[in-house]
Amino acid sequence: MKAIENWIQKTKPNFEKGGKYEKWLPIYESFETFLHVPGTVTTTGSHVRDAIDLKRALIIVIFALVPTLLYGMYNVGSLFYTSIGEDYTMMEAFGYGFIKVLPLIVVSYIVGLGIEFIFCYIRGHEISEGYLVSGLIIPLIVPVDIPLWELALAVAFAVIIGKEAFGGTGMNIVNPALLARAFLFFAYPGNMSGSSAWVHSVEGKATVDAFSGETILGQLNAGVAPDAIHGVANNQLSVCDLMIGNYAGCVGETSVIAILIGAALLLFTGIASYRIILSVFAGGFVMGLLMNVMAPETNYVMQLPAFQHLLIGGFAFGAVFMATDPVTAAQTNTGKWIYGFLVGVFAIMIRCFNPAYPEGMMLSILLMNVFAPLIDHMVVKANINRRLKRAKAAQETVTNA
Amino acid sequence: MSKTIKLRKGFDINMQGVAEHIFVQNPMPDSVALKPTDFVGLTAKLMVKEGDKVLAGDPLFINKLQPEVKFTSPVSGTVSAVTRGERRALLNITVTPDKETEYKKFDVADLNSMSREQVVSAMLEAGVWPFVKQRPYDVVANPNDKPKSIFVSAFDSAPLAPDYTFALEEYADDFQIGINALKKLTDGAVNLDIYKEGRAKTTFTNITGVEQNFFSGKHPVGNVGVQIHHIDPINKGDIVWVVNPQDVVIIGRLFSKGVFDARVVVALTGAVKSPRYYKTILGANIQSLLAQEQLGDNMRIISGNVLTGTKLGANDFIGYYDSQVTVIEEGNKPTFMGWLAPGFDKYSFSRAFFSWLSPKKKYTLNTNTNGGKRAFVFTGIYEDVLPMDIYPMQLIKAIMAEDVDKMEQLGIYEVVPEDLAICEFVCPSKIEMQSILRQGLNVMRKEFN
Numbered sequence: 127m128k129a130i131e132n133w134i135q136k137t138k139p140n141f142e143k144g145g146k147y148e149k150w151l152p153i154y155e156s157f158e159t160f161l162h163v164p165g166t167v168t169t170t171g172s173h174v175r176d177a178i179d180l181k182r183a184l185i186i187v188i189f190a191l192v193p194t195l196l197y198g199m200y201n202v203g204s205l206f207y208t209s210i211g212e213d214y215t216m217m218e219a220f221g222y223g224f225i226k227v228l229p230l231i232v233v234s235y236i237v238g239l240g241i242e243f244i245f246c247y248i249r250g251h252e253i254s255e256g257y258l259v260s261g262l263i264i265p266l267i268v269p270v271d272i273p274l275w276e277l278a279l280a281v282a283f284a285v286i287i288g289k290e291a292f293g294g295t296g297m298n299i300v301n302p303a304l305l306a307r308a309f310l311f312f313a314y315p316g317n318m319s320g321s322s323a324w325v326h327s328v329e330g331k332a333t334v335d336a337f338s339g340e341t342i343l344g345q346l347n348a349g350v351a352p353d354a355i356h357g358v359a360n361n362q363l364s365v366c367d368l369m370i371g372n373y374a375g376c377v378g379e380t381s382v383i384a385i386l387i388g389a390a391l392l393l394f395t396g397i398a399s400y401r402i403i404l405s406v407f408a409g410g411f412v413m414g415l416l417m418n419v420m421a422p423e424t425n426y427v428m429q430l431p432a433f434q435h436l437l438i439g440g441f442a443f444g445a446v447f448m449a450t451d452p453v454t455a456a457q458t459n460t461g462k463w464i465y466g467f468l469v470g471v472f473a474i475m476i477r478c479f480n481p482a483y484p485e486g487m488m489l490s491i492l493l494m495n496v497f498a499p500l501i502d503h504m505v506v507k508a509n510i511n512r513r514l515k516r517a518k519a520a521q522e523t524v525t526n527a
Numbered sequence: 528m529s530k531t532i533k534l535r536k537g538f539d540i541n542m543q544g545v546a547e548h549i550f551v552q553n554p555m556p557d558s559v560a561l562k563p564t565d566f567v568g569l570t571a572k573l574m575v576k577e578g579d580k581v582l583a584g585d586p587l588f589i590n591k592l593q594p595e596v597k598f599t600s601p602v603s604g605t606v607s608a609v610t611r612g613e614r615r616a617l618l619n620i621t622v623t624p625d626k627e628t629e630y631k632k633f634d635v636a637d638l639n640s641m642s643r644e645q646v647v648s649a650m651l652e653a654g655v656w657p658f659v660k661q662r663p664y665d666v667v668a669n670p671n672d673k674p675k676s677i678f679v680s681a682f683d684s685a686p687l688a689p690d691y692t693f694a695l696e697e698y699a700d701d702f703q704i705g706i707n708a709l710k711k712l713t714d715g716a717v718n719l720d721i722y723k724e725g726r727a728k729t730t731f732t733n734i735t736g737v738e739q740n741f742f743s744g745k746h747p748v749g750n751v752g753v754q755i756h757h758i759d760p761i762n763k764g765d766i767v768w769v770v771n772p773q774d775v776v777i778i779g780r781l782f783s784k785g786v787f788d789a790r791v792v793v794a795l796t797g798a799v800k801s802p803r804y805y806k807t808i809l810g811a812n813i814q815s816l817l818a819q820e821q822l823g824d825n826m827r828i829i830s831g832n833v834l835t836g837t838k839l840g841a842n843d844f845i846g847y848y849d850s851q852v853t854v855i856e857e858g859n860k861p862t863f864m865g866w867l868a869p870g871f872d873k874y875s876f877s878r879a880f881f882s883w884l885s886p887k888k889k890y891t892l893n894t895n896t897n898g899g900k901r902a903f904v905f906t907g908i909y910e911d912v913l914p915m916d917i918y919p920m921q922l923i924k925a926i927m928a929e930d931v932d933k934m935e936q937l938g939i940y941e942v943v944p945e946d947l948a949i950c951e952f953v954c955p956s957k958i959e960m961q962s963i964l965r966q967g968l969n970v971m972r973k974e975f976n
Contacts, residue, residue: 170962172961173834177873179897179899180901183905255901295901296904396879457920513938
């Protein structure tokens, strides 16, 4: 620790104004502040500051993602061994999944952070920590077999067009991680849908007969009755199975239990807004009920019990980790309730009415990201009107008196 | 008719070093100074030069743009220094006090027989006028205005704030006279805002002739701006005046004795050996309070509280409006991977550190920023600590964009920097909300004056 401090003391002058590597200061500082919280003291305003900063807040989100990540890794391996009909232990499944998921994470971080560093060099800003979270979320919301070059392209698109073009962390309109996924979904649909995309496969290893790698929404759209949706090996899935999440889907989206552990951490620390999480679930549930009432006999997606809608198709993952992104969500507290509710409503609506895009959650959050500023505008407008009304009332009492 | 208002939002910072209820009778300090920098937007015109003899109540400087507003010496003695800073701006005018204070006599009669004009001119002449501050903008009141009401917050909820029910108990009579004088200044009400849970004593509940409003809640409930917002909000064009309780006493003494008697009680708090209440004089040299303390080098001395106070040099003077001096450690030591540590000793409004295990513990805070400056990312936490119907983040953004209409619509008239201090404290992006708001207020003031 002391050694690092000494090293920083020795090298820093090279990077400061007038030093040899002056232009690299933002990048140097990014690493410096990563290693230690510097001894910067307050100069204006409040002399003491809350211990929390962006690094701390976002590291909590990373911690919250760990359960889904670990379960996702296990699930990848487990589905693979099931698909080829081999027995496996828990550790084998996890180990296999770990090897398959790790490259996704590495690519996501290298490409994303690389671009961020280039931009902070150009702008002369210290790097913002926003991508630490996006970079881990992206591997969790893609199928495990996505080609790495496609992933790299999607990440580059999301970071450059989705974020840096608007001015970097805190300025973006839509959630960068979801934008990366939407990019893949529309640019490379072959790798993002169908029954073969979701489970890792190896050439030369035949899948067993009983195996189906279709997602639950895919099955429902293909005409499987909700009470007969099955997992990878044609076994019927109970609600309990849906909670545990041992079925086909994106890496991190399937296990509701793992997601709820993360949600508990986010809510307890106050990092994520409980208003958004609750209202997304409420919106989805209400819309699900409405769909049940309206459902024609053969539309199995609409017939799915409302609460089951909340357990599948990445709904829970989206509600907890993506809709809550404070930058792209509504920013006023009232706005958050409205925004979250509509995210839930649209997710189920898109899911039910548009069988070509079962990805209701992704599209719904992106849509509401775009509308969040409008919601905020209305909420703030109400505040402004209250103030005007008060002024007018005061004026009247004066003239009356 | 008294109102009781309970505020739910806010945040009390639990710091170590609250002043014990013990008075220390401090001897007359070696030097006393007035600092023009304590008055926002003031262009001072010097009225004395080095070596001049002054009485307590003789003007040291005046407001160049409004010469009737005088700033008078709190002591009698010799002007020993006039310190200037960049571009010859006046920093302070120092007076070396005599052993016995000689007061200049001012013409005051019984308040009942005095007209508003007479009261105003007596206050201006004696130099107690600058104690009256105006909202919006938080500047010294303009004597030609007539405010719609006057507010005195009889308690302070800031970290380690002095308990005025204790500090001012023995001056309750002068406080009452001061209130009577303020009543002459407005046709509206004089509001006295009292802490519901009470502090030690009933100093203020016996005060008559005022609207007594009772407040309970967490900081910033003691900020007069928050109280005004709930009792008699400031609309566009409204003017409300505010006075600190300690300063009401000094105004009262003018009308009871006819002199500018600026003895004050200052709470010495924070990382000091004996946090106590010191009886001293307005503008006293800070060393007169700290003589016994033997502070280390790495300490910051703050005139005021940790949220809104001013950093003082070792030989500096207590601020004009401050009733508190806080000492805290400088946080200039880096911590290795500090953002990853469990943080049992890290104080936070969020529960991102394990310090949530001990919510009752009192913390020793230092001046570390605990992170670098970023754009706004987290939302909603500012509203959680500000008990006003105002969107602080949106307001700050409007100021950054210099959108005058938006600032007005979002209620900039109702807030002053101290009201947003708690938002600045909790901000994870470390945005300097107080100085941004000050800039915004300056822009508005220019725009409309």
